[in-house]
Amino acid sequence: MATTNASITIASSDIIPGMAMNYYKTATLHKAGGCTGIEKIMSGTVEYTSTSAQTLMDSSDLNATAANKANKLYIKNLSTDTTEYATINMQNEEIGRLYSQDWMFIPYKAYGDDHDVRITPSVATSMKFDYVLLYE
Amino acid sequence: MATTTASFSLASSDIASSPVSISASSTLYKAGLATGVDQIQGLSRRILKSTETGKTLLISPALYGMQVTINSDMSSGATTVEMASSSPTLANLGVNTNMIAYGTGITDGTTVASITDADTFELSANSTSAISADDGTIAFFERATANKANKVYICNSSTSDTDFVVITINQQEIGRLYAGDWMFMPWSVSDLDSEIYVTAATQTSTAILDYMVVGEGNAA
Numbered sequence: 001m002a003t004t005n006a007s008i009t010i011a012s013s014d015i016i017p018g019m020a021m022n023y024y025k026t027a028t029l030h031k032a033g034g035c036t037g038i039e040k041i042m043s044g045t046v047e048y049t050s051t052s053a054q055t056l057m058d059s060s061d062l063n064a065t066a067a068n069k070a071n072k073l074y075i076k077n078l079s080t081d082t083t084e085y086a087t088i089n090m091q092n093e094e095i096g097r098l099y100s101q102d103w104m105f106i107p108y109k110a111y112g113d114d115h116d117v118r119i120t121p122s123v124a125t126s127m128k129f130d131y132v133l134l135y136e
Numbered sequence: 137m138a139t140t141t142a143s144f145s146l147a148s149s150d151i152a153s154s155p156v157s158i159s160a161s162s163t164l165y166k167a168g169l170a171t172g173v174d175q176i177q178g179l180s181r182r183i184l185k186s187t188e189t190g191k192t193l194l195i196s197p198a199l200y201g202m203q204v205t206i207n208s209d210m211s212s213g214a215t216t217v218e219m220a221s222s223s224p225t226l227a228n229l230g231v232n233t234n235m236i237a238y239g240t241g242i243t244d245g246t247t248v249a250s251i252t253d254a255d256t257f258e259l260s261a262n263s264t265s266a267i268s269a270d271d272g273t274i275a276f277f278e279r280a281t282a283n284k285a286n287k288v289y290i291c292n293s294s295t296s297d298t299d300f301v302v303i304t305i306n307q308q309e310i311g312r313l314y315a316g317d318w319m320f321m322p323w324s325v326s327d328l329d330s331e332i333y334v335t336a337a338t339q340t341s342t343a344i345l346d347y348m349v350v351g352e353g354n355a356a
Binding site: 021025037098 | 138139141142143146148149151152160165178179283286288289291298300306309316320322324326350
């Protein structure tokens, strides 16, 4: 089985002055309900040149193998312009905005045809995003 | 300004034919600016008893708690709301201008426009229906400002491999966090229905959720 580790550190010396913060967490990514490592990965970089919603993940394509599993999805906005952002939706529900260099790492249901992950860039000039899907 | 960073790494020597190593680090800025975020709802822990298997609110757009008042009345199509009693006063109840006022006949997003006196205030929008004399219940709260650059961290700190929690925003299921899994995502709180829920429907023991919100809170 594969062993894949995902780690996060959230740190700040001054968001609360005098109380430095440094949280660290690591997780070994297992298949649903067991200790067997996730063993499939799909990754790439996409470029969008439109402000209309773009489908990054089509859940109907993943439904057969990945639905309701312990999938994980990573997305990073590669823009370096602090004013540029992308609105991330799961189907029609807005999750949030990824500003330049922001990243996200979420579990992904990938079920049926109503869990698409959509990206809506704030500008029509080129915006690029890295993504990684770890799935079963 | 505060400097807060969120760093990510993903590493595997054997998930693909070549090793995978991805890392990212971002300074958490306010929306559209190069100024660091300055509000935090620090690391908290919520324990769901094994009997708490229903959809449970974990993170709300309502900041800093909520004040619920009873015995109010108002006319349909009006903005004036009057409480049955001036004791305690609205000020003593912690009701302030610009707080969200939420209740029957009040359009979502309506705020307290002004406080007239100890027991009367004005809404920012006309009510859609009347509340009979002394019969209304209104919740007041300060909401997280919409469309800001907030980030949410959630970790399922349970230890049973088979237990998972479903993460939901409003009505949309995002995915399952199994024991030991964590997530980090933007949260724009685009409307008052942007609540984040957890559901531990099939847990065999208590579910332990650690979570944190870093962002802009009630920024103007």
